Amino acid sequence: MNLLFKLAIKNLIGAGLRTWLNVIVLSFSFLIIIWHKGLLDGWDRQAKNETIKWEIGGGQYWHSSYDPYDPFSLTEAHAKIPSSLDTLVSAGKIAPILITQGTIYPRGRIQSILIKGIYQDQKLLKIPSSVFIKNSEDIPAIIGKNTATDNGIKEGDLITLRWRDSHGTFDANNIKIIGIFNTDVPTVDMGQIWVPLERLQKMMDMPGEATIIVMDKEQKGKILPGEWKFMNNEVLLKSITDLIKMKSVSGYVLYIILLSLAMLAIFDTQVLSIFRRQKEIGTYIALGMTRKQVVGLFTIEGSFNSVLAGILAALYGIPMLALQASHGLSIPGGSKGFGLAVADRIYPVYSLELVITTILLILLTTTIVSYLPSRKIARMKPTDALRGKIQ
Amino acid sequence: MENTTLISIEGLRKDFPTSGGKFTALNGIDLQIGRAEFTGIVGPSGSGKTTLLNIIGSLDSPSEGRVVVLGQSIGDMNVKQAALFRRSKLGFIFQSYNLLPVYTVFENVEFPLLLLKYDDNQRRKMVMDSLEWLGLTDKVKSKPSQLSGGECQRVAIARSMVKKPEIVLADEPTANLDAANSHKILKAMVQLNHEFGTTFIFATHDDKVIGYLKRKISLVDGKVTTDEFRNI
Numbered sequence: 001m002n003l004l005f006k007l008a009i010k011n012l013i014g015a016g017l018r019t020w021l022n023v024i025v026l027s028f029s030f031l032i033i034i035w036h037k038g039l040l041d042g043w044d045r046q047a048k049n050e051t052i053k054w055e056i057g058g059g060q061y062w063h064s065s066y067d068p069y070d071p072f073s074l075t076e077a078h079a080k081i082p083s084s085l086d087t088l089v090s091a092g093k094i095a096p097i098l099i100t101q102g103t104i105y106p107r108g109r110i111q112s113i114l115i116k117g118i119y120q121d122q123k124l125l126k127i128p129s130s131v132f133i134k135n136s137e138d139i140p141a142i143i144g145k146n147t148a149t150d151n152g153i154k155e156g157d158l159i160t161l162r163w164r165d166s167h168g169t170f171d172a173n174n175i176k177i178i179g180i181f182n183t184d185v186p187t188v189d190m191g192q193i194w195v196p197l198e199r200l201q202k203m204m205d206m207p208g209e210a211t212i213i214v215m216d217k218e219q220k221g222k223i224l225p226g227e228w229k230f231m232n233n234e235v236l237l238k239s240i241t242d243l244i245k246m247k248s249v250s251g252y253v254l255y256i257i258l259l260s261l262a263m264l265a266i267f268d269t270q271v272l273s274i275f276r277r278q279k280e281i282g283t284y285i286a287l288g289m290t291r292k293q294v295v296g297l298f299t300i301e302g303s304f305n306s307v308l309a310g311i312l313a314a315l316y317g318i319p320m321l322a323l324q325a326s327h328g329l330s331i332p333g334g335s336k337g338f339g340l341a342v343a344d345r346i347y348p349v350y351s352l353e354l355v356i357t358t359i360l361l362i363l364l365t366t367t368i369v370s371y372l373p374s375r376k377i378a379r380m381k382p383t384d385a386l387r388g389k390i391q
Numbered sequence: 392m393e394n395t396t397l398i399s400i401e402g403l404r405k406d407f408p409t410s411g412g413k414f415t416a417l418n419g420i421d422l423q424i425g426r427a428e429f430t431g432i433v434g435p436s437g438s439g440k441t442t443l444l445n446i447i448g449s450l451d452s453p454s455e456g457r458v459v460v461l462g463q464s465i466g467d468m469n470v471k472q473a474a475l476f477r478r479s480k481l482g483f484i485f486q487s488y489n490l491l492p493v494y495t496v497f498e499n500v501e502f503p504l505l506l507l508k509y510d511d512n513q514r515r516k517m518v519m520d521s522l523e524w525l526g527l528t529d530k531v532k533s534k535p536s537q538l539s540g541g542e543c544q545r546v547a548i549a550r551s552m553v554k555k556p557e558i559v560l561a562d563e564p565t566a567n568l569d570a571a572n573s574h575k576i577l578k579a580m581v582q583l584n585h586e587f588g589t590t591f592i593f594a595t596h597d598d599k600v601i602g603y604l605k606r607k608i609s610l611v612d613g614k615v616t617t618d619e620f621r622n623i
Contacts, residue, residue: 287478
C-alpha cells in the first residue's frame with residue numbers, strides 16, 4: 001500500500017496541469033462548503049445567543065392561557081407573580097413581563113402595538129429597562145430602533161397610547177419615548193413598546209401580575225404553581241433552529257452542485273487517464289503488479305486529488321476564513337424583516353467537526369468516483385493494454 | 392554451458408475469437424528452450440511470434456496444450472499467480488520501450504525492485520549496477536522524454552535485467568532503432584547473456600537481431616517451420 005501511495009503521488013505530480021486543474025476546482029468546493037456551513041453555524045450561534053440575552057434568558061414560565069401567536073389570548077393570559085419569587089425579582093435575577101395589546105398614534109397614523117411591562121431593576125435581559133424614571137407624569141417608554149424608524153419616532157417624542165384594561169375599559173395617555181435601543185433580536189423590537197411593569201400593572205388594573213416570567217438559567221428548575229408552564233430554551237429557540245435547518249437544506253443543494261462539478265472533473269480525468277495510459281497499465285501488469293494493485297493505484301491517484309485540494313484550500317482558505325471569522329460578514333439592512341435575529345455582521349464559526357466532516361465527505365466521494373472508472377482495468381487483457389488497443 | 396530446460400511447450404494452440412468464428416494464431420507448437428539460450432522466434436508479421444512470447448511471459452494463456460516455464464504451468468495459473476510469477480522470474484523488453492513517462496531513469500529501473508520489496512540500499516546498488524552495465528550512469532535523473540530511442544531501449548534493458556531474472560522476453564526490441572543503436576543494445580544483451588547466464592528470447596523479423604541469435608526458431612502461420620542452432 002505504501003508503494004501505491006508513493007507511485008500515486010509521483011504520477012499525480014507528473015501529470016502536471018491536469019492534476020492542478022482538478023485540485024483547484026476541488027479546493028474551491030472545499031472552501032465554499034466550509035465557508036457556507038460556517039456562516040450558517042455562526043448565524044445560528046449568534047441568533048441563539050442574542051435571543052437568550054434579549055428575550056428568553058434561561059427559559060420562561062408562560063401563563064397557561066398565553067399563546068404568542070394569538071393576541072386575543074392576552075386578555076386571559078395573566079396571573080399573580082408567585083410570592084416565592086419575590087426575593088429573586090427584587091434581586092433582578094428573574095424578569096416578569098406583562099403583555100397586552102394597545103394602539104399608538106405616531107404622526108397621525110394608527111399603529112397596533114404590543115405593550116410589554118418589565119421591571120426597571122431587572123438585570124437578566126439586555127432590555128435597557130434601567131432608563132425608566134419612576135413617578136414620571138408621562139408614561140416612560142423605550143422602543144427598538146426598527147420600530148422607531150418604521151414609525152418616525154424619536155427620543156423625547158410624546159405619543160398617544162390607547163389600551164383596554166382588565167375590565168374591558170378603553171383608556172389613553174401620553175407616553176414619552178425616553179430611549180431607543182438597538183438590538184439584533186426583532187422579537188423584542190418590531191411592533192413593541194416597553195414600559196415599567198408597575199406602571200403597566202396599574203394601567204391594566206392587574207397589580208402584581210405578569211404574562212410570562214423569564215428565568216435565570218440557575219433558577220429554571222424552580223417549580224411554579226399549575227397556572228404557569230415552563231418553556232425551555234429548546235422550545236423557545238425552535239423557530240431559529242428550524243430556519244437554520246431549512247437554510248442548511250438549501251445549502252446542501254449548493255454542496256451537491258459544487259461536489260458534482262468537482263467529481264465530474266475527476267471522473268472525466270480518470271476515464272481519460274485510463275484510456276490514454278493503457279500502455280502504462282499494460283507495463284505495470286507485465287512488470288508484475290497485480291490488477292488489484294493497478295486498480296488501487298489509479299483509485300489512490302484520483303482520491304489524492306482531494307488530499308492535494310485540502311492542502312491547497314488550507315493554504316489560501318485558512319487566512320481568508322480566519323479573516324472573515326474575526327471581522328464578520330456584513331449583512332444588508334433589509335434582512336431585519338426576516339423576523340429572526342440577524343446581526344449587522346455575522347461571524348462565521350468554523351468548527352473542527354465541520355472541517356473534518358467536509359474533508360471526509362469529499363475524500364470519500366472522490367475515492368468512489370475514482371474507483372468506478374478504474375474497475376475497467378481489472379477487465380483489461382494485458383496484451384491488448386500493452387499495444388494500446390482497448391477502445 | 393549447462394543446458395537445463397527452462398521452457399517446455401507441448402501441443403500449444405492459441406485461438407482468438409473473431410466475428411466470423413475464430414482465428415488460430417498458434418497451432419501445434421512443440422519446443423524446449425534451455426538455460427542461457429539466446430533464442431529468436433523469427434517470422435513475418437502475423438506469424439504468431441508475439442502471441443508465443445506473450446504465452447511464455449504468462450501475459451496470455453494457451454487455448455490447448457501445455458506450456459511450462461520454470462516449472463510453472465502457464466495455463467494453470469490465475470491472474471494473481473501469473474503477476475507474481477512475472478514479478479519474480481521474468482524480464483520484459485518491448486518494441487516501444489514502455490518506460491513509465493513521469494519517472495526518471497533511476498526510478499524506471501528501480502520499479503521492479505520496489506515490487507519485490509528490496510530495501511533502499513539494496514535497490515540503489517542494484518539499480519546503479521544495472522545502469523553501469525548499460526552505460527547510463529550519466530542519465531540517472533533524466534526523464535524518458537529527454538532520452539534518445541537507443542537510450543530508452545537501454546533503460547528498458549536495464550529495467551528488465553535489474554532483478555537478474557532467469558528469462559528475458561524481448562518483443563521486437565530494435566524495431567524503433569537505427570542500425571548503430573540496434574547493434575549497441577544487442578551487444579549489451581549478448582554480454583549480459585554471457586555474464587549472467589540469462590536466457591533471452593526474442594520475437595523479431597529484424598536481420599540485425601537474427602545475426603546475433605544462437606538459435607533461430609522460424610514461425611509461419613502459427614507453426615514452427617525450422618529450428619536451427621547456430622555457432623556464433
